[in-house]
Amino acid sequence: MSTTETTTARARSADTRKKQIVTEFRRSEILLAATKVFGAKGFDGTRMDDIAAEAGMAKATVYVYFRSKDEIYEEAVEQALAELVELTEQHVKAAQDFAGRVNAFIKVRLSYWKEKQALYRVISTVNRETLSRKRSLKWQKVVVDYLAAMFAEAAVQGEIEPQPSFEAAAWAVMDMIRGINDRRIVHYERPSEEEGRFMTEFILKALGYRRP
Amino acid sequence: MSTTETTTARARSADTRKKQIVTEFRRSEILLAATKVFGAKGFDGTRMDDIAAEAGMAKATVYVYFRSKDEIYEEAVEQALAELVELTEQHVKAAQDFAGRVNAFIKVRLSYWKEKQALYRVISTVNRETLSRKRSLKWQKVVVDYLAAMFAEAAVQGEIEPQPSFEAAAWAVMDMIRGINDRRIVHYERPSEEEGRFMTEFILKALGYRRP
């Protein structure tokens, strides 16, 4: 008896897990579709019909997995930003010295969005509401702190000169990256390789970096 | 007879001119009102009713002077950007040396927004559509070229080191300024005085500026 029960319980548990996975998959599908459409048409320009069509399901189905258009939007943005933070840390950790770390940081953040222009468009439209802006800044803040810490460490190691504000320097870097990414969207770009290299040099110089 | 006719023509001409002036005045009123509302609520959040109310006239009247909501928006942005370009040039010209010019440039663009947040919000929402983005970039391009030329001149004068790309450097400056202004909107700000000073130093250092 107990065996049967256990088996049943196990089966049920497996079912539950499978269901969760399917649900998660569906959500991803929708998020992916939404990202494309949001990227192409902006938040207000996007219709729920568009998202559903892109995801290949009925509009009502979308509402099975998400409560509202806003929720989809928020999650799409959140997901992308979290992913980028993760990715950035990975690449930076792999670099050897300070110059390499700065370069890695810049490169990741230029190439990530290059591949996901649609998503970037979404996020840069985050301007939509101050609320969303704040949420977006929250994520930026995480990265800025990370970068500032990197600078501080380098200053301690004597790799760069001491700075009046590591945070301000970090923001400067972030802003330049954003600028390049923005221009890319409007096709005002220059070869990104070159762009990244120039930026790295520019930053290193400003920080008083001494090549070992 | 001919005298009478001429007189009449003159009178008519005067009438026409007066009409034009009135028209221009009305357009300004609307643009001013629109700027406030757009600044506070964003493009999509703004209703034609809001603009009309703010301008103290009926909604239909707005349509006498502008073809559409978009047209109002475009003109409001255009106006703001033109004003800023003008202002920037004035201040920069008044400075003595390169460091002063860079500092003036930064200061103007930081303080302008500080005073006219509504306008800034409008402009930063320009991102709304790629079309508008391009238009916005056109104006930025004017300023970037101006700044790049300033850098080139300084390089020729030996005030700063030669650069691989004056334009890239100029964009870097623009991006930092934009970043600071953006953060200001969301109240993530630090004292702007300090911010401006830090930035000037950061830039000068990156450009290899040698204090005379």
Added chain:
Amino acid sequence: MSTTETTTARARSADTRKKQIVTEFRRSEILLAATKVFGAKGFDGTRMDDIAAEAGMAKATVYVYFRSKDEIYEEAVEQALAELVELTEQHVKAAQDFAGRVNAFIKVRLSYWKEKQALYRVISTVNRETLSRKRSLKWQKVVVDYLAAMFAEAAVQGEIEPQPSFEAAAWAVMDMIRGINDRRIVHYERPSEEEGRFMTEFILKALGYRRP
């Protein structure tokens, strides 16, 4: 000068009044149409499109005069009830003795709804929500109090026997009237003349009325 101003002011005032009248007229039109449709289809069965079509205008126009479907409903009901209260009092006042007053009361309330069955349907659908029910009861309460007072007065005059509760008796009358009206809607009716006469007798007897 002052004359001109006065004239202008007067004209403006006249304009305002005219506007109010037009607005009031439009609202009436809509209310009338809504009453028909609500009566035929019930609250939930009625579409805003139906109301607009019945009123011969675009759906959006309805929203110029009313904030929501609920508002239209509430006002339609309110209007009808108020009108009936007014009418009832008029007829009752015109009667000579107690029997006449009771008869008048019953007759008015049977014939009013007979003519406005659509409206009655609306009101009896008031059951829809407890909130609306309460509102409806409020109006009934006014009438019940009126009727109870009438009974009390008659008791004092010795026209009828003293009662344990004038209010309860009044409600009894109201309930019977409601029943008859309800049945009428479903065509379960008997000749209303007879119905009214029977009811009057029934009530008078129950109250111990003594024909003078």
Added chain:
Amino acid sequence: MSTTETTTARARSADTRKKQIVTEFRRSEILLAATKVFGAKGFDGTRMDDIAAEAGMAKATVYVYFRSKDEIYEEAVEQALAELVELTEQHVKAAQDFAGRVNAFIKVRLSYWKEKQALYRVISTVNRETLSRKRSLKWQKVVVDYLAAMFAEAAVQGEIEPQPSFEAAAWAVMDMIRGINDRRIVHYERPSEEEGRFMTEFILKALGYRRP
């Protein structure tokens, strides 16, 4: 062979019966749940999800036992009305004389609702549609006829005076009861004991009842 077949057939028959019982049980569960929800939220306010949840099964399962929301509603009402008719007859039969029967009738119908407000709410919402109204009236008619017959019998026995219309008198009684119950829902109530006693007296008097 034929034996086997018979056995099988019997088994099948037993199976079929068991199945029917289970089905009937399931339907009852659903009806019970539906009654609660309909009572609390009204017809339109009730979602199939609510009913399913209350019944502790999946929404789709409900559709295994009922064709539609309407069907559930109709049956819930039907069930409640039938139950009440049954109950009424029982209590009335137990009474000794006419006054007792009238009193029993009123008491049952007042106390039934008091205990099953949810059910009452459902029934009083029957007004929703003329169709339903008619169905509801059908049930009321059964009760009215019953009551009218009771009156006729009493008239024959000389317990009450002859009436111009026994049916009209019966409706009067029904309407008063309904009124009291309605008011109870909206908490406009007075002590029901008193209410019932008053009503009985009122009716008896109107009918010219002579206490033996």
Added chain:
DNA sequence: TATGAATGAGTTTTCATTCAT
């Protein structure tokens, strides 16, 4: 010219019901 009034064309969201397993 100025404007009150009118409206066409959406848009998100809801929900009873059906499908597939």
Added chain:
DNA sequence: AATGAATGAAAACTCATTCAT
């Protein structure tokens, strides 16, 4: 039989824009 998932068909409300005076 039981159900999770999917969906078609609405429905209320909004708003930029046009019309008529």
